[in-house]
Amino acid sequence: MYVIANDPIVKNTLLLTNLVLGAIYVGLGFWCTRKPMAAIVSGLSLYVLTFILNAITNPLTIVSGIIFKIIIIGLFIAGIKSAIEAEKLKKELNAE
Amino acid sequence: MDAGIADMPLCINCNEPLIAGNNFCRHCGFAQVTQNAWETTDKWNAVRQLILFFLIDAVICCVASFIPFFKTLSWSIVVDILLAAVSVIFFVLNWLKLRSLLVWNNFSFARLGGYCAIAVVSSIVVGIFIDWLNHSLFSKHFSYYAFYQPHKYGAELAIFFIAVMPALFEELGYRGFLLGKLLLITEKKQAIFISAFLFAIMHTSFLSLCWLIPFALWQANIRVRQNTIWYGVCTHFCFNFTVVATEIWRDGNHH
Numbered sequence: 331m332y333v334i335a336n337d338p339i340v341k342n343t344l345l346l347t348n349l350v351l352g353a354i355y356v357g358l359g360f361w362c363t364r365k366p367m368a369a370i371v372s373g374l375s376l377y378v379l380t381f382i383l384n385a386i387t388n389p390l391t392i393v394s395g396i397i398f399k400i401i402i403i404g405l406f407i408a409g410i411k412s413a414i415e416a417e418k419l420k421k422e423l424n425a426e
Numbered sequence: 427m428d429a430g431i432a433d434m435p436l437c438i439n440c441n442e443p444l445i446a447g448n449n450f451c452r453h454c455g456f457a458q459v460t461q462n463a464w465e466t467t468d469k470w471n472a473v474r475q476l477i478l479f480f481l482i483d484a485v486i487c488c489v490a491s492f493i494p495f496f497k498t499l500s501w502s503i504v505v506d507i508l509l510a511a512v513s514v515i516f517f518v519l520n521w522l523k524l525r526s527l528l529v530w531n532n533f534s535f536a537r538l539g540g541y542c543a544i545a546v547v548s549s550i551v552v553g554i555f556i557d558w559l560n561h562s563l564f565s566k567h568f569s570y571y572a573f574y575q576p577h578k579y580g581a582e583l584a585i586f587f588i589a590v591m592p593a594l595f596e597e598l599g600y601r602g603f604l605l606g607k608l609l610l611i612t613e614k615k616q617a618i619f620i621s622a623f624l625f626a627i628m629h630t631s632f633l634s635l636c637w638l639i640p641f642a643l644w645q646a647n648i649r650v651r652q653n654t655i656w657y658g659v660c661t662h663f664c665f666n667f668t669v670v671a672t673e674i675w676r677d678g679n680h681h
Contacts, residue, residue: 368616372623382488414469
């Protein structure tokens, strides 16, 4: 999108948006080791919201890279399941 | 000896006898969590409800914000009613677990006044900051009221749809249902953060994240500390009402 955009304002907005998104994901990635549930749920919701926004502005993005999208969402869900298990174990073992 | 072994509980994985009080089998190492299996299922069901709630809200918000066809007063009212209905439906589906949040325990005028005063002051500060940001970055003035102004009873409509409806139904949905469910799934701090983050990104504005996240964290803290949504409803109303009232006063003076 950045490459094909002609308007410099659109270009800069796209660049800034993707940089902010990238920074948020990096932050969540580091935070994930300390608060896995909060980081994974936040990451998944941000990913889903971006997916919906892209689908509205350009419906073709629904199918582009669909396999990767399914894998990423699947991994997020597996992460939530693991975080639930980890919190249960922590509670049982009374660990901090 | 045999009678002693017969009385011992058995491992749910390998059927070897367990030592009383042990959470793990000494033979195969399997965790003995059958009594908590319902808890995991319950948590997973809560996650699925949360995902469904978020998906419905996200689709409605994105469609309303980014498709020009829906940027009319009639559609805006339909969207607000839909969002309100979603919040009410999910809250009612969990009525037994969440109904206690509608009770106003230990009501205090002083506490309410304090919270509302903080909301009004922070709304004014945020308004000035956002105005400055919009001027600096986009060289334009943004007003929520401008959308309702050309219509008959524009000011009343703006107050109702910007201050009253979100205060009631966003609190019911996000601090009532969503935070209530998250508190069943995870610890308090994580639940508060997740609810605040989801509330903030649902407004689909990057610039607003810088004040929406702290505001939502504060709202969620009030809800957890007071165990009712009513303080949140009042502070949310005061915050939004200050924004609309300032815009009505300013735009009225300009005209």
